[in-house]
Amino acid sequence: MFTFIVNGNRIETQQEKNLLAFLRDDLRLTSVKDGCNEGACGTCTVLIDGKKVKACIPKLSSLEGKSVVTVEGLSEREKAIYVHCFSEAGAVQCGYCIPGMVISAKSLLDTKLNPTREEVKQAIKGNLCRCTGYIKIEEAILKAADLFRDNLPIPPRETEALLNKRFKRVDAEEKILGTGEFVDDIVVPNMIYAKALRSKYPRAIINKIDVSKALTHHDCVRILTEKDVPNKKIGHLVMDWDVIIPEGGTTRYIGDALALVATNHKETLDEVLSLIEVDYTELTPVTCPTDALRADAPLIHEQGNIMRKEVLKRGNADQAIKNSKYIVTRKYKTPFNDHAFMEPECAIAMPEGDDGLLLYTGSQSVYDERHEISHMLGIPEEKVHCQSKLVGGGFGGKEDMSVQHHAALMAWYTKKPVKVKFSRQESLNYHTKRHAMDMEFTTACDENGILTGMKAVLIADTGAYASLGGPVLQRACTHAAGPYNYQNIDILGLSVYTNNVIGGAYRGFGVTQSCFATENNINLLAEMVGISPWEIRYRNAIRPGQVLPNGQVADPNCAMVECLEAIKDVYESSPYTGIACAFKNSGTGVGLKDIGRCLLSVENGIVHIRTSAACMGQGIATMCTHMVCQETGLDPALTYHERPDTVRTPNTGTSTASRQTVLTGEATRRAAEKLSAELKIGKKLADLEGQEFYGEFSAITDPMGSPKESPVSHVSYSYGAQVVILDKQGKVEKVVAAYDVGTPVNIQSVEGQIEGGIIMGLGFALTEDFPVKNGYPTVKFGTIGLMRAPDAPMVEIKLVQSKGEKLPYAFGAKGVGELCLIPTSPACSHAYYRFDGKFRTSLPLKETYYKK
Numbered sequence: 126m127f128t129f130i131v132n133g134n135r136i137e138t139q140q141e142k143n144l145l146a147f148l149r150d151d152l153r154l155t156s157v158k159d160g161c162n163e164g165a166c167g168t169c170t171v172l173i174d175g176k177k178v179k180a181c182i183p184k185l186s187s188l189e190g191k192s193v194v195t196v197e198g199l200s201e202r203e204k205a206i207y208v209h210c211f212s213e214a215g216a217v218q219c220g221y222c223i224p225g226m227v228i229s230a231k232s233l234l235d236t237k238l239n240p241t242r243e244e245v246k247q248a249i250k251g252n253l254c255r256c257t258g259y260i261k262i263e264e265a266i267l268k269a270a271d272l273f274r275d276n277l278p279i280p281p282r283e284t285e286a287l288l289n290k291r292f293k294r295v296d297a298e299e300k301i302l303g304t305g306e307f308v309d310d311i312v313v314p315n316m317i318y319a320k321a322l323r324s325k326y327p328r329a330i331i332n333k334i335d336v337s338k339a340l341t342h343h344d345c346v347r348i349l350t351e352k353d354v355p356n357k358k359i360g361h362l363v364m365d366w367d368v369i370i371p372e373g374g375t376t377r378y379i380g381d382a383l384a385l386v387a388t389n390h391k392e393t394l395d396e397v398l399s400l401i402e403v404d405y406t407e408l409t410p411v412t413c414p415t416d417a418l419r420a421d422a423p424l425i426h427e428q429g430n431i432m433r434k435e436v437l438k439r440g441n442a443d444q445a446i447k448n449s450k451y452i453v454t455r456k457y458k459t460p461f462n463d464h465a466f467m468e469p470e471c472a473i474a475m476p477e478g479d480d481g482l483l484l485y486t487g488s489q490s491v492y493d494e495r496h497e498i499s500h501m502l503g504i505p506e507e508k509v510h511c512q513s514k515l516v517g518g519g520f521g522g523k524e525d526m527s528v529q530h531h532a533a534l535m536a537w538y539t540k541k542p543v544k545v546k547f548s549r550q551e552s553l554n555y556h557t558k559r560h561a562m563d564m565e566f567t568t569a570c571d572e573n574g575i576l577t578g579m580k581a582v583l584i585a586d587t588g589a590y591a592s593l594g595g596p597v598l599q600r601a602c603t604h605a606a607g608p609y610n611y612q613n614i615d616i617l618g619l620s621v622y623t624n625n626v627i628g629g630a631y632r633g634f635g636v637t638q639s640c641f642a643t644e645n646n647i648n649l650l651a652e653m654v655g656i657s658p659w660e661i662r663y664r665n666a667i668r669p670g671q672v673l674p675n676g677q678v679a680d681p682n683c684a685m686v687e688c689l690e691a692i693k694d695v696y697e698s699s700p701y702t703g704i705a706c707a708f709k710n711s712g713t714g715v716g717l718k719d720i721g722r723c724l725l726s727v728e729n730g731i732v733h734i735r736t737s738a739a740c741m742g743q744g745i746a747t748m749c750t751h752m753v754c755q756e757t758g759l760d761p762a763l764t765y766h767e768r769p770d771t772v773r774t775p776n777t778g779t780s781t782a783s784r785q786t787v788l789t790g791e792a793t794r795r796a797a798e799k800l801s802a803e804l805k806i807g808k809k810l811a812d813l814e815g816q817e818f819y820g821e822f823s824a825i826t827d828p829m830g831s832p833k834e835s836p837v838s839h840v841s842y843s844y845g846a847q848v849v850i851l852d853k854q855g856k857v858e859k860v861v862a863a864y865d866v867g868t869p870v871n872i873q874s875v876e877g878q879i880e881g882g883i884i885m886g887l888g889f890a891l892t893e894d895f896p897v898k899n900g901y902p903t904v905k906f907g908t909i910g911l912m913r914a915p916d917a918p919m920v921e922i923k924l925v926q927s928k929g930e931k932l933p934y935a936f937g938a939k940g941v942g943e944l945c946l947i948p949t950s951p952a953c954s955h956a957y958y959r960f961d962g963k964f965r966t967s968l969p970l971k972e973t974y975y976k977k
């Protein structure tokens with residue numbers, strides 16, 4: 126028997142398990158999160174006898190006589206201060222890391238009420254945050270120190286939510302206190318657990334799968350194989366992904382499922398899986414696109430190894446380059462990269478009604494899941510009801526299904542609630558990655574540094590399945606020439622199947638890779654011309670009315686030049702600065718259906734904001750609240766944002782392509798305009814009880830290859846320029862970023878997106894890697910290279926806007942989520958080039974302060 130205290134309550138137990146499992150499963154304390162269960166992330170941080178400890182490490186037997194404190198055990202005053210300070214600072218995005226951060230803050234502030242920023246950084250260095258870049262978390266803790274030290278009152282809540290004004294996130298409190306529900310926080314009566322058996326080899330013939338022994342295990346409820354799957358393939362855009370590989374089939378990567386096991390207790394899943402006998406014939410995997418493109422390469426999919434080919438031509442690049450004074454050709458290489466969202470994937474599916482299914486999920490679109498699951502089961506879409514819970518980060522990595530379809534399939538057969546949850550290692554090994562790319566870029570200019578033309582070949586490793594590889598390649602190509610004014614381009618892109626991990630959507634969506642190549646080439650051209658890298662960009666920067674390399678005329682709201690002007694001084698302030706520019710589309714564009722929808726309903730005197738836009742941390746609920754309150758003048762306390770739900774909220778498409786602020790923002794504004802019209806004629810909310818107001822916005826664009834002289838590829842673009850400053854040791858001291866994101870909707874959110882994106886971009890450039898050897902990932906979460914607070918430099922943000930007309934949608938707001946990290950890696954490589962004269966062409970950059 127072990128006896129200890131948790132949040133002031135005496136606990137007696139005979140169980141021997143780790144503290145994290147006990148706190149979550151037995152005491153249902155949901156502020157303590159399971160981000161890795163291996164001591165790497167800090168989402169499980171608690172205090173034991175006043176010292177911060179990761180709860181996934183100690184066993185209950187080590188706690189005899191000790192006292193454990195979680196966020197639930199803080200005093201009311203402490204809770205109120207942390208809620209205020211973290212909200213006010215904008216320190217909360219997805220929120221998954223935040224309760225752990227609060228505990229680390231408490232451990233510092235319990236002993237020191239006037240800490241320095243450096244001390245705060247040290248206090249939270251065991252806590253990873255993938256969203257915020259730490260800066261706002263540090264500010265929140267410093268602010269909390271002030272309130273505790275000086276016993277200050279907590280300011281009242283805001284009564285307005287207006288554009289470009291400070292306003293606290295509407296979902297901050299539940300995330301800070303850990304009361305908001307992520308899927309893994311939910312326990313449904315009679316719930317069982319499921320897990321897939323994965324392939325031992327990246328490429329192997331599955332001769333036989335024998336589940337007979339596994340079925341005899343006392344805790345086994347059911348085992349499903351491919352024969353049990355009505356429609357065998359799923360896929361977000363291309364249905365090429367096997368739900369379960371059949372006997373006689375050939376695996377394509379180590380994440381392929383061979384069987385799906387359900388047990389009554391999650392602790393027995395691995396035992397049952399280990400009893401399944403699989404007879405494999407191991408085959409040599411195809412582990413690089415060059416090999417996959419050989420004429421004699423084995424086919425990974427029947428239709429061939431080229432998943433997608435993109436050809437973009439405009440003008441005459443060959444001739445323009447031939448006639449140019451200066452020409453640069455270089456090869457570049459960028460690696461796979463993991464999203465490393467803090468919340469590993471988890472879903473619960475259960476029967477609903479006579480013949481339907483209810484799915485609790487945390488993803489980037491409930492409607493995409495409804496579509497794919499109903500297809501898999503061969504049932505009408507209306508029979509699949511998908512509800513989103515809080516989403517602990519996504520960054521593109523939660524666009525494809527990972528656990529949802531397996532939960533749905535098992536629930537369909539067992540008629541029981543089924544939870545499927547990835548361990549952190551499963552998450553690393555099986556979900557999609559940023560595409561590794563090999564690129565060759567040729568860029569040319571005249572004697573004055575005016576860009577004349579470019580040619581590029583981009584080869585993307587899309588791994589075993591298509592995922593979002595098609596559009597990722599397309600965006601890499603459409604943005605490959607950069608935000609500059611020239612029209613001779615010739616770009617070939619190939620996205621190639623291999624037996625590696627799957628390449629999919631990831632913040633930046635291919636542009637992160639092509640921007641690295643094009644910006645580095647431009648630095649070499651500047652050197653040849655004898656002008657500064659800032660100057661060559663300024664001479665060529667796209668201006669309103671000029672034509673982008675993809676043929677689209679830049680809108681009056683384009684402020685690329687203003688971004689460059691805003692960072693000129695800082696670029697010239699040190700010999701160790703590096704510069705880069707970028708642009709990024711908002712909206713899916715290229716002639717595809719791109720619709721935002723919102724329904725406002727007045728229920729019990731409150732305006733319910735109903736839209737399926739997924740918030741993975743970026744702040745959808747707050748953005749929509751601003752749209753409603755700006756349009757109607759309502760107090761935000763009179764609004765309530767509902768989470769995505771295929772029954773309650775209209776389909777507003779996937780949270781991807783930096784589209785939700787423009788598309789769903791404008792749809793929400795339009796719905797609010799209708800509500801406002803009623804309020805303006807003197808009606809009160811009470812008079813409108815039960816009424817609904819619908820807003821829809823469809824962005825009309827032209828398809829790729831449109832014969833139009835000036836096709837509209839995307840409804841809008843955001844622009845930015847970044848300067849990375851190194852200190853004398855070659856460590857990044859500061860990043861200064863000037864961005865044109867149109868009208869900032871919520872100032873804390875815009876800054877938070879930019880700071881977090883830049884730290885993520887620095888990780889991609891300097892510290893992170895995702896090596897895959899012969900088809901096997903070789904990383905652990907603790908060694909993946911994520912930046913921690915003490916490594917994260919200061920970020921200075923300059924928001925600029927054009928003096929021209931604003932985008933006529935969503936009050937002139939444009940996307941910010943992806944743009945922020947795109948220029949970071951070329952700005953870093955440029956800074957190091959100036960620092961030591963070595964021109965680096967691959968990521969992560971080598972021979973730096975960060976990597977040998």
Ligand code: FES
Pocket residue numbers: 145158159160161162163164165166167168169170179180181182
């Ligand atoms: S869950 Fe304990 S450190 Fe990650």
Ligand code: FES
Pocket residue numbers: 216217218219220221222223253254255256257467517518742
């Ligand atoms: S807010 Fe820190 S991980 Fe999302």
